Amino acid sequence: MKLPGFAANILSPGRGLTREDFWQDAAPYEGMLYRAAFQYTGSRFDAEDLVQETYLAAFRSRHQLRDRRKLKSWLFVILRNSFLKRAGRQGTGPDLAYEDGIDYDYLDQLAIFTAYEDAQQRLERKATAEDIHQHLKALPEHYRSVLILYFLEEFSYQEIADMLEIPLGTVMSRLARGKQRLKVALIRQRAHRSSREKVIPLSRKG
Amino acid sequence: MDCQEFKRWLIDRDDCSEKKAQQAHTHRARCTDCDRLHSADEALERTMVDGFHSADVPGGMARRARALTEVVEPTPATAWTAGWRKVLVPSMALGVLVAFLIWNPRATPLITLDAIGTYALANHNRADMTMAFTADEISDPKEWFYQRLDFRFAMPNLSQRQLTFLGGRECTLGPKKAAYLFYDDNGERISVFIIPARHIEGPLQADRRYRIDMPHHRVELWKMDAMICILVQDLTTRRSTTT
Ligand SMILES: [Zn+2]
Numbered sequence: 001m002k003l004p005g006f007a008a009n010i011l012s013p014g015r016g017l018t019r020e021d022f023w024q025d026a027a028p029y030e031g032m033l034y035r036a037a038f039q040y041t042g043s044r045f046d047a048e049d050l051v052q053e054t055y056l057a058a059f060r061s062r063h064q065l066r067d068r069r070k071l072k073s074w075l076f077v078i079l080r081n082s083f084l085k086r087a088g089r090q091g092t093g094p095d096l097a098y099e100d101g102i103d104y105d106y107l108d109q110l111a112i113f114t115a116y117e118d119a120q121q122r123l124e125r126k127a128t129a130e131d132i133h134q135h136l137k138a139l140p141e142h143y144r145s146v147l148i149l150y151f152l153e154e155f156s157y158q159e160i161a162d163m164l165e166i167p168l169g170t171v172m173s174r175l176a177r178g179k180q181r182l183k184v185a186l187i188r189q190r191a192h193r194s195s196r197e198k199v200i201p202l203s204r205k206g
Numbered sequence: 207m208d209c210q211e212f213k214r215w216l217i218d219r220d221d222c223s224e225k226k227a228q229q230a231h232t233h234r235a236r237c238t239d240c241d242r243l244h245s246a247d248e249a250l251e252r253t254m255v256d257g258f259h260s261a262d263v264p265g266g267m268a269r270r271a272r273a274l275t276e277v278v279e280p281t282p283a284t285a286w287t288a289g290w291r292k293v294l295v296p297s298m299a300l301g302v303l304v305a306f307l308i309w310n311p312r313a314t315p316l317i318t319l320d321a322i323g324t325y326a327l328a329n330h331n332r333a334d335m336t337m338a339f340t341a342d343e344i345s346d347p348k349e350w351f352y353q354r355l356d357f358r359f360a361m362p363n364l365s366q367r368q369l370t371f372l373g374g375r376e377c378t379l380g381p382k383k384a385a386y387l388f389y390d391d392n393g394e395r396i397s398v399f400i401i402p403a404r405h406i407e408g409p410l411q412a413d414r415r416y417r418i419d420m421p422h423h424r425v426e427l428w429k430m431d432a433m434i435c436i437l438v439q440d441l442t443t444r445r446s447t448t449t
Contacts, residue, residue: 019275023268023272026268027268027269027272030263030265030267030268031263033267034261034263034264034267035258035259035261035263038261039258039261042324042328043324043325043328043380044264044380044381045378045380045381046328047261048264048267051267051271052267052270052271052274055267055268055271055272056271056274056275059271059272059275106217107213107216107217107243110243110246110247110250111239111243113246114242114243114246119246120245120246120249123246123249123250123253124249124253125253126253126256126257126260127253127254127256127257127260128257128260128320129257129258129259129260129261130318130320130321130324131257132254132257132258132260133324134324148258151254151255151258152258152259172220172221175220176217176218176220176221179251179254180217182254183247183250183254186250186253186254187250
């Protein structure tokens with residue numbers, strides 16, 4: 001397996017985790033990995049598959065992990081790389097060359113929305129993981145990964161920068177932009193109908 | 207701090223100083239508009255955090271991955287036990303898997319309508335979802351499916367829409383097996399999925415068609431006997447048909 005740059009920094013041959021240590025340390029991260037995988041794939045089936053693939057790849061390289069404390073970050077990096085590889089292979093993956101330039105007027109939309117009589121009530125409405133995925137997948141991958149790392153695990157900016165191998169400032173701007181886009185999507189969803197109301201009868205058959 | 211500065215702070219607040227936060231707090235206390243924006247923004251942040259964490263995690267993924275590695279890469283053992291291992295380890299791994307399937311409380315979750323639309327759309331857009339048979343190869347498609355799936359269904363009648371049946375394959379909609387039928391509509395591919403209604407959450411009325419709006423696609427659902435049919439078509443390349 002070709003190691004990504006981040007992994008190359010925390011891995012060194014000949015040391016690392018034994019079989020027992022690996023499973024003891026890695027197993028508790030299955031929830032984090034699955035939720036991240038679900039946000040990438042949008043399918044329970046594919047998410048489970050991706051987690052499995054991640055564990056197997058990490059297990060095979062476990063002897064090389066230099067810093068045990070980095071296991072969580074390392075697992076995430078493997079998961080993301082596996083997803084990107086799959087997405088490329090399927091040819092239906094995320095748009096990786098999306099333009100950054102579009103500016104949504106988040107605050108304008110928020111101001112309009114808060115004028116609704118029941119705005120607060122609508123805002124309090126829960127979003128499911130599927131809702132979040134629907135909105136996330138409309139974003140370019142580089143926003144998605146930053147948002148997933150930030151919201152799922154509250155990784156620090158520096159940790160995210162290390163894992164994605166991008167400058168700290170880029171993490172901050174992508175996070176701010178990504179959050180605004182996600183919020184705009186949530187506002188739009190709440191400005192329209194609930195997901196139950198979204199099912200509209202078409203026509204009656206005879 | 208005035209309203210404009212407050213709004214700028216609201217957008218950049220993750221990167222702003224404590225002092226700025228204090229000034230924003232003071233402004234909010236005397237400006238209802240900005241206070242309302244702030245509350246709404248906070249509510250959206252909470253919604254996002256909860257939404258990201260709301261996926262139900264199926265248990266046992268690490269355990270199953272580990273069982274696989276036990277089969278692939280057995281623990282070093284003496285020659286005597288190694289022989290036994292060859293038999294025991296794979297059967298234990300299989301046992302773990304079977305036990306998981308039996309006692310997993312989430313083994314038969316119901317699929318929501320929104321989720322079924324998402325799964326159907328994902329299959330529709332997957333380039334590797336090719337036909338397992340073409341219409342002229344198989345005389346009785348429903349028999350073909352019955353041999354592979356655990357349910358029997360009648361082929362949907364789509365002649366009113368002038369769709370031509372092209373072929374089919376098995377697929378999954380989330381955790382459940384489904385039949386995937388390929389149709390042609392004047393050169394455009396239409397996907398129709400069939401899954402037993404017992405896997406779907408909430409009742410669908412038998413005499414109605416339902417629509418789920420998805421980005422660039424139309425997903426229609428209807429009940430056919432004990433089955434649910436899900437039809438997916440692209441909206442990007444075609445005129446809008448019904449509303
Ligand atoms: Zn103000």
